Amino acid sequence: MKTSDTLMKIYRELFKAFGPQGWWPGDGPFEVLVGAVLAQNTNWGNVERAIQNLKAAGKLSPEGLHRTKLPELAQLIRPAGYFNVKAKRLKNLIDWFFENYNGNLKEMFSEKLDPLREGLLSVKGIGRETADSILLYAGDTPSFVVDAYTYRVLSRHLLIPEDSTYEEIKSFFEDNLPKDVQLYNEYHALLVKVGKDYCKPRNPRCRECPLGELLGVPTLEG
DNA sequence: TGCCAGGCCGGGT
DNA sequence: ACCCGGCATGGC
Known part of the structure:
Protein backbone atom coordinates (compact mmCIF):
# COMPACT_ATOMS: atom_id res chain seq x y z
CA MET A 1 0.00 0.00 0.00
CA LYS A 2 1.19 3.54 -0.75
CA THR A 3 2.41 5.56 2.19
CA SER A 4 -0.19 8.24 1.60
CA ASP A 5 -2.98 5.65 1.68
CA THR A 6 -1.61 4.12 4.87
CA LEU A 7 -1.43 7.53 6.57
CA MET A 8 -4.95 8.46 5.54
CA LYS A 9 -6.25 5.10 6.65
CA ILE A 10 -4.63 5.49 10.06
CA TYR A 11 -6.12 8.95 10.35
CA ARG A 12 -9.62 7.81 9.45
CA GLU A 13 -9.49 4.91 11.88
CA LEU A 14 -8.19 7.03 14.73
CA PHE A 15 -10.77 9.70 14.09
CA LYS A 16 -13.51 7.08 13.97
CA ALA A 17 -12.28 5.55 17.22
CA PHE A 18 -11.61 8.71 19.23
CA GLY A 19 -13.35 11.59 17.48
CA PRO A 20 -12.14 15.20 17.36
CA GLN A 21 -9.69 15.99 20.15
CA GLY A 22 -10.53 19.67 20.36
CA TRP A 23 -7.02 20.99 20.64
CA TRP A 24 -6.67 24.68 21.39
CA PRO A 25 -10.26 25.61 20.60
CA GLY A 26 -11.54 29.19 20.70
CA ASP A 27 -8.93 30.53 23.09
CA GLY A 28 -7.64 32.90 20.47
CA GLY A 139 -1.87 30.64 12.82
CA ASP A 140 -3.90 28.00 10.99
CA THR A 141 -0.83 27.44 8.86
CA PRO A 142 -0.26 23.92 7.46
CA SER A 143 2.92 22.99 9.34
CA PHE A 144 2.79 19.46 10.76
CA VAL A 145 3.73 19.20 14.43
CA VAL A 146 6.02 16.38 15.53
CA ASP A 147 6.60 15.48 19.17
CA ALA A 148 7.80 12.64 21.38
CA TYR A 149 4.45 10.86 20.99
CA THR A 150 4.56 11.09 17.23
CA TYR A 151 8.01 9.57 17.19
CA ARG A 152 7.14 6.82 19.64
CA VAL A 153 3.91 5.74 17.97
CA LEU A 154 5.37 5.74 14.47
CA SER A 155 8.65 4.05 15.31
CA ARG A 156 6.97 1.37 17.43
CA HIS A 157 4.79 0.47 14.50
CA LEU A 158 7.70 0.44 12.12
CA LEU A 159 6.32 3.29 10.06
CA ILE A 160 9.57 5.23 10.41
CA PRO A 161 13.18 4.25 11.24
CA GLU A 162 14.18 4.60 14.88
CA ASP A 163 16.86 7.14 14.08
CA SER A 164 14.53 9.52 12.24
CA THR A 165 15.07 13.21 12.84
CA TYR A 166 12.37 15.78 13.52
CA GLU A 167 12.44 17.18 10.01
CA GLU A 168 12.31 13.71 8.48
CA ILE A 169 9.19 12.81 10.44
CA LYS A 170 7.60 16.14 9.60
CA SER A 171 8.28 15.53 5.91
CA PHE A 172 6.95 12.00 6.19
CA PHE A 173 3.55 13.50 6.92
CA GLU A 174 3.71 16.62 4.80
CA ASP A 175 4.95 14.77 1.70
CA ASN A 176 2.21 12.16 1.95
CA LEU A 177 -0.84 14.13 3.06
CA PRO A 178 -2.91 16.91 1.50
CA LYS A 179 -1.84 20.31 2.84
CA ASP A 180 -4.86 20.69 5.08
CA VAL A 181 -4.76 22.63 8.35
CA GLN A 182 -7.66 20.79 9.94
CA LEU A 183 -6.16 17.43 8.99
CA TYR A 184 -2.74 18.33 10.44
CA ASN A 185 -4.40 19.68 13.57
CA GLU A 186 -6.50 16.62 14.28
CA TYR A 187 -3.90 14.09 13.17
CA HIS A 188 -1.31 15.34 15.61
CA ALA A 189 -3.80 15.45 18.46
CA LEU A 190 -4.95 11.90 17.73
CA LEU A 191 -1.37 10.62 17.74
CA VAL A 192 -0.89 12.22 21.14
CA LYS A 193 -4.04 10.48 22.34
CA VAL A 194 -2.71 7.09 21.19
CA GLY A 195 0.70 7.78 22.68
CA LYS A 196 -0.81 8.71 26.03
CA ASP A 197 -3.37 5.96 26.38
CA TYR A 198 -1.79 3.01 24.62
CA CYS A 199 1.66 3.45 23.20
CA LYS A 200 3.25 4.34 26.52
CA PRO A 201 6.91 4.51 27.44
CA ARG A 202 8.19 1.28 28.96
CA ASN A 203 5.52 -0.64 27.12
CA PRO A 204 7.37 -1.57 23.96
CA ARG A 205 4.96 -4.33 23.05
CA CYS A 206 2.23 -1.75 22.78
CA ARG A 207 -0.53 -4.21 23.68
CA GLU A 208 -4.09 -3.23 22.91
CA CYS A 209 -2.80 -0.50 20.68
CA PRO A 210 -5.53 0.51 18.23
CA LEU A 211 -3.03 0.85 15.43
CA GLY A 212 -2.09 -2.79 15.72
CA GLU A 213 -5.57 -4.11 16.34
CA LEU A 214 -7.71 -1.93 14.12
CA LEU A 215 -5.34 -1.48 11.25
CA GLY A 216 -3.13 -4.51 11.17
CA VAL A 217 -0.12 -2.21 11.37
CA PRO A 218 2.85 -4.25 12.60
CA THR A 219 4.15 -3.57 16.09
CA LEU A 220 7.76 -3.60 17.20
CA GLU A 221 8.29 -6.49 19.60
CA GLY A 222 10.59 -6.14 22.58
C1' DT B 1 6.38 6.74 45.82
C1' DG B 2 8.82 7.63 41.63
C1' DC B 3 7.85 8.66 37.07
C1' DC B 4 5.97 11.41 33.68
C1' DA B 5 4.39 15.67 31.15
C1' DG B 6 2.13 18.55 24.12
C1' DG B 7 11.21 20.76 24.77
C1' DC B 8 15.12 23.39 24.41
C1' DC B 9 19.67 25.07 25.29
C1' DG B 10 24.58 24.84 26.19
C1' DG B 11 28.64 22.47 27.15
C1' DG B 12 31.39 18.44 26.64
C1' DT B 13 33.01 14.68 23.86
C1' DA C 1 27.49 15.36 14.80
C1' DC C 2 25.60 13.21 18.98
C1' DC C 3 24.94 12.99 24.16
C1' DC C 4 23.75 14.68 28.53
C1' DG C 5 22.54 17.60 32.52
C1' DG C 6 19.68 21.33 33.84
C1' DC C 7 15.38 23.40 34.24
C1' DA C 8 10.44 22.56 38.09
C1' DT C 9 5.56 22.09 39.08
C1' DG C 10 1.61 19.02 39.83
C1' DG C 11 -1.02 14.43 38.94
C1' DC C 12 -1.34 9.70 39.22
Whole structure:
Protein backbone atom coordinates (compact mmCIF):
# COMPACT_ATOMS: atom_id res chain seq x y z
CA MET A 1 0.00 0.00 0.00
CA LYS A 2 1.19 3.54 -0.75
CA THR A 3 2.41 5.56 2.19
CA SER A 4 -0.19 8.24 1.60
CA ASP A 5 -2.98 5.65 1.68
CA THR A 6 -1.61 4.12 4.87
CA LEU A 7 -1.43 7.53 6.57
CA MET A 8 -4.95 8.46 5.54
CA LYS A 9 -6.25 5.10 6.65
CA ILE A 10 -4.63 5.49 10.06
CA TYR A 11 -6.12 8.95 10.35
CA ARG A 12 -9.62 7.81 9.45
CA GLU A 13 -9.49 4.91 11.88
CA LEU A 14 -8.19 7.03 14.73
CA PHE A 15 -10.77 9.70 14.09
CA LYS A 16 -13.51 7.08 13.97
CA ALA A 17 -12.28 5.55 17.22
CA PHE A 18 -11.61 8.71 19.23
CA GLY A 19 -13.35 11.59 17.48
CA PRO A 20 -12.14 15.20 17.36
CA GLN A 21 -9.69 15.99 20.15
CA GLY A 22 -10.53 19.67 20.36
CA TRP A 23 -7.02 20.99 20.64
CA TRP A 24 -6.67 24.68 21.39
CA PRO A 25 -10.26 25.61 20.60
CA GLY A 26 -11.54 29.19 20.70
CA ASP A 27 -8.93 30.53 23.09
CA GLY A 28 -7.64 32.90 20.47
CA PRO A 29 -4.31 32.79 18.66
CA PHE A 30 -2.33 34.80 21.20
CA GLU A 31 -3.28 32.53 24.05
CA VAL A 32 -2.26 29.58 21.90
CA LEU A 33 1.09 31.16 21.16
CA VAL A 34 1.76 31.68 24.87
CA GLY A 35 0.50 28.19 25.66
CA ALA A 36 2.89 26.67 23.14
CA VAL A 37 5.86 27.92 25.15
CA LEU A 38 4.38 27.04 28.53
CA ALA A 39 3.56 23.53 27.32
CA GLN A 40 7.18 22.57 26.66
CA ASN A 41 7.71 19.20 28.33
CA THR A 42 4.88 19.96 30.72
CA ASN A 43 1.50 18.54 31.66
CA TRP A 44 -1.33 20.52 30.10
CA GLY A 45 -3.18 20.98 33.39
CA ASN A 46 -0.23 22.95 34.74
CA VAL A 47 -0.20 25.10 31.65
CA GLU A 48 -3.84 25.99 32.15
CA ARG A 49 -3.14 27.20 35.69
CA ALA A 50 -0.36 29.43 34.46
CA ILE A 51 -2.62 30.82 31.75
CA GLN A 52 -5.33 31.49 34.31
CA ASN A 53 -2.82 33.42 36.41
CA LEU A 54 -1.86 35.55 33.44
CA LYS A 55 -5.49 36.16 32.61
CA ALA A 56 -6.40 37.06 36.18
CA ALA A 57 -3.51 39.52 36.27
CA GLY A 58 -4.68 41.07 33.01
CA LYS A 59 -1.40 40.22 31.32
CA LEU A 60 -2.57 37.87 28.62
CA SER A 61 -2.18 40.22 25.67
CA PRO A 62 0.79 41.22 23.51
CA GLU A 63 1.10 44.60 25.22
CA GLY A 64 0.47 43.13 28.65
CA LEU A 65 3.26 40.61 28.36
CA HIS A 66 5.56 43.09 26.66
CA ARG A 67 5.30 45.41 29.64
CA THR A 68 5.62 42.77 32.36
CA LYS A 69 9.02 42.45 34.01
CA LEU A 70 10.79 39.10 33.99
CA PRO A 71 10.54 38.29 37.73
CA GLU A 72 6.82 39.05 37.87
CA LEU A 73 6.18 37.02 34.75
CA ALA A 74 8.13 34.09 36.21
CA GLN A 75 5.98 34.10 39.34
CA LEU A 76 2.75 34.20 37.35
CA ILE A 77 3.67 31.21 35.21
CA ARG A 78 5.12 29.24 38.11
CA PRO A 79 2.63 26.35 37.92
CA ALA A 80 3.81 25.53 34.39
CA GLY A 81 7.21 24.45 35.71
CA TYR A 82 10.65 25.61 34.46
CA PHE A 83 9.22 29.02 35.21
CA ASN A 84 12.48 30.94 35.05
CA VAL A 85 13.53 29.63 31.66
CA LYS A 86 10.02 29.84 30.28
CA ALA A 87 9.61 33.45 31.41
CA LYS A 88 12.77 34.29 29.50
CA ARG A 89 11.63 32.35 26.46
CA LEU A 90 8.26 34.08 26.48
CA LYS A 91 9.94 37.46 26.70
CA ASN A 92 12.28 36.55 23.82
CA LEU A 93 9.30 35.57 21.71
CA ILE A 94 7.28 38.67 22.55
CA ASP A 95 10.24 40.99 21.95
CA TRP A 96 10.83 39.39 18.55
CA PHE A 97 7.12 39.63 17.83
CA PHE A 98 7.12 43.39 18.48
CA GLU A 99 10.41 44.07 16.70
CA ASN A 100 9.33 42.29 13.53
CA TYR A 101 5.54 42.53 13.44
CA ASN A 102 4.64 45.37 15.81
CA GLY A 103 2.99 42.91 18.15
CA ASN A 104 0.35 42.31 15.48
CA LEU A 105 -0.71 38.69 14.95
CA LYS A 106 -2.37 39.36 11.62
CA GLU A 107 0.80 40.92 10.32
CA MET A 108 2.88 38.02 11.60
CA PHE A 109 0.75 35.28 10.11
CA SER A 110 0.51 36.99 6.75
CA GLU A 111 4.22 36.22 6.41
CA LYS A 112 5.07 33.24 4.19
CA LEU A 113 5.31 29.96 6.05
CA ASP A 114 9.02 29.15 5.58
CA PRO A 115 10.43 32.58 6.48
CA LEU A 116 8.08 32.81 9.45
CA ARG A 117 9.17 29.38 10.67
CA GLU A 118 12.81 30.40 10.34
CA GLY A 119 12.05 33.58 12.25
CA LEU A 120 10.39 31.69 15.07
CA LEU A 121 13.31 29.25 15.23
CA SER A 122 15.72 32.17 15.52
CA VAL A 123 14.16 33.07 18.87
CA LYS A 124 16.08 31.56 21.76
CA GLY A 125 13.82 29.05 23.45
CA ILE A 126 11.62 28.39 20.42
CA GLY A 127 12.47 25.02 18.92
CA ARG A 128 10.89 23.07 16.09
CA GLU A 129 7.90 21.70 17.93
CA THR A 130 7.01 25.01 19.55
CA ALA A 131 7.39 26.84 16.24
CA ASP A 132 5.23 24.33 14.40
CA SER A 133 2.61 24.40 17.16
CA ILE A 134 2.38 28.15 16.87
CA LEU A 135 2.15 27.99 13.09
CA LEU A 136 -0.52 25.29 13.10
CA TYR A 137 -2.61 25.93 16.18
CA ALA A 138 -2.30 29.70 16.47
CA GLY A 139 -1.87 30.64 12.82
CA ASP A 140 -3.90 28.00 10.99
CA THR A 141 -0.83 27.44 8.86
CA PRO A 142 -0.26 23.92 7.46
CA SER A 143 2.92 22.99 9.34
CA PHE A 144 2.79 19.46 10.76
CA VAL A 145 3.73 19.20 14.43
CA VAL A 146 6.02 16.38 15.53
CA ASP A 147 6.60 15.48 19.17
CA ALA A 148 7.80 12.64 21.38
CA TYR A 149 4.45 10.86 20.99
CA THR A 150 4.56 11.09 17.23
CA TYR A 151 8.01 9.57 17.19
CA ARG A 152 7.14 6.82 19.64
CA VAL A 153 3.91 5.74 17.97
CA LEU A 154 5.37 5.74 14.47
CA SER A 155 8.65 4.05 15.31
CA ARG A 156 6.97 1.37 17.43
CA HIS A 157 4.79 0.47 14.50
CA LEU A 158 7.70 0.44 12.12
CA LEU A 159 6.32 3.29 10.06
CA ILE A 160 9.57 5.23 10.41
CA PRO A 161 13.18 4.25 11.24
CA GLU A 162 14.18 4.60 14.88
CA ASP A 163 16.86 7.14 14.08
CA SER A 164 14.53 9.52 12.24
CA THR A 165 15.07 13.21 12.84
CA TYR A 166 12.37 15.78 13.52
CA GLU A 167 12.44 17.18 10.01
CA GLU A 168 12.31 13.71 8.48
CA ILE A 169 9.19 12.81 10.44
CA LYS A 170 7.60 16.14 9.60
CA SER A 171 8.28 15.53 5.91
CA PHE A 172 6.95 12.00 6.19
CA PHE A 173 3.55 13.50 6.92
CA GLU A 174 3.71 16.62 4.80
CA ASP A 175 4.95 14.77 1.70
CA ASN A 176 2.21 12.16 1.95
CA LEU A 177 -0.84 14.13 3.06
CA PRO A 178 -2.91 16.91 1.50
CA LYS A 179 -1.84 20.31 2.84
CA ASP A 180 -4.86 20.69 5.08
CA VAL A 181 -4.76 22.63 8.35
CA GLN A 182 -7.66 20.79 9.94
CA LEU A 183 -6.16 17.43 8.99
CA TYR A 184 -2.74 18.33 10.44
CA ASN A 185 -4.40 19.68 13.57
CA GLU A 186 -6.50 16.62 14.28
CA TYR A 187 -3.90 14.09 13.17
CA HIS A 188 -1.31 15.34 15.61
CA ALA A 189 -3.80 15.45 18.46
CA LEU A 190 -4.95 11.90 17.73
CA LEU A 191 -1.37 10.62 17.74
CA VAL A 192 -0.89 12.22 21.14
CA LYS A 193 -4.04 10.48 22.34
CA VAL A 194 -2.71 7.09 21.19
CA GLY A 195 0.70 7.78 22.68
CA LYS A 196 -0.81 8.71 26.03
CA ASP A 197 -3.37 5.96 26.38
CA TYR A 198 -1.79 3.01 24.62
CA CYS A 199 1.66 3.45 23.20
CA LYS A 200 3.25 4.34 26.52
CA PRO A 201 6.91 4.51 27.44
CA ARG A 202 8.19 1.28 28.96
CA ASN A 203 5.52 -0.64 27.12
CA PRO A 204 7.37 -1.57 23.96
CA ARG A 205 4.96 -4.33 23.05
CA CYS A 206 2.23 -1.75 22.78
CA ARG A 207 -0.53 -4.21 23.68
CA GLU A 208 -4.09 -3.23 22.91
CA CYS A 209 -2.80 -0.50 20.68
CA PRO A 210 -5.53 0.51 18.23
CA LEU A 211 -3.03 0.85 15.43
CA GLY A 212 -2.09 -2.79 15.72
CA GLU A 213 -5.57 -4.11 16.34
CA LEU A 214 -7.71 -1.93 14.12
CA LEU A 215 -5.34 -1.48 11.25
CA GLY A 216 -3.13 -4.51 11.17
CA VAL A 217 -0.12 -2.21 11.37
CA PRO A 218 2.85 -4.25 12.60
CA THR A 219 4.15 -3.57 16.09
CA LEU A 220 7.76 -3.60 17.20
CA GLU A 221 8.29 -6.49 19.60
CA GLY A 222 10.59 -6.14 22.58
C1' DT B 1 6.38 6.74 45.82
C1' DG B 2 8.82 7.63 41.63
C1' DC B 3 7.85 8.66 37.07
C1' DC B 4 5.97 11.41 33.68
C1' DA B 5 4.39 15.67 31.15
C1' DG B 6 2.13 18.55 24.12
C1' DG B 7 11.21 20.76 24.77
C1' DC B 8 15.12 23.39 24.41
C1' DC B 9 19.67 25.07 25.29
C1' DG B 10 24.58 24.84 26.19
C1' DG B 11 28.64 22.47 27.15
C1' DG B 12 31.39 18.44 26.64
C1' DT B 13 33.01 14.68 23.86
C1' DA C 1 27.49 15.36 14.80
C1' DC C 2 25.60 13.21 18.98
C1' DC C 3 24.94 12.99 24.16
C1' DC C 4 23.75 14.68 28.53
C1' DG C 5 22.54 17.60 32.52
C1' DG C 6 19.68 21.33 33.84
C1' DC C 7 15.38 23.40 34.24
C1' DA C 8 10.44 22.56 38.09
C1' DT C 9 5.56 22.09 39.08
C1' DG C 10 1.61 19.02 39.83
C1' DG C 11 -1.02 14.43 38.94
C1' DC C 12 -1.34 9.70 39.22
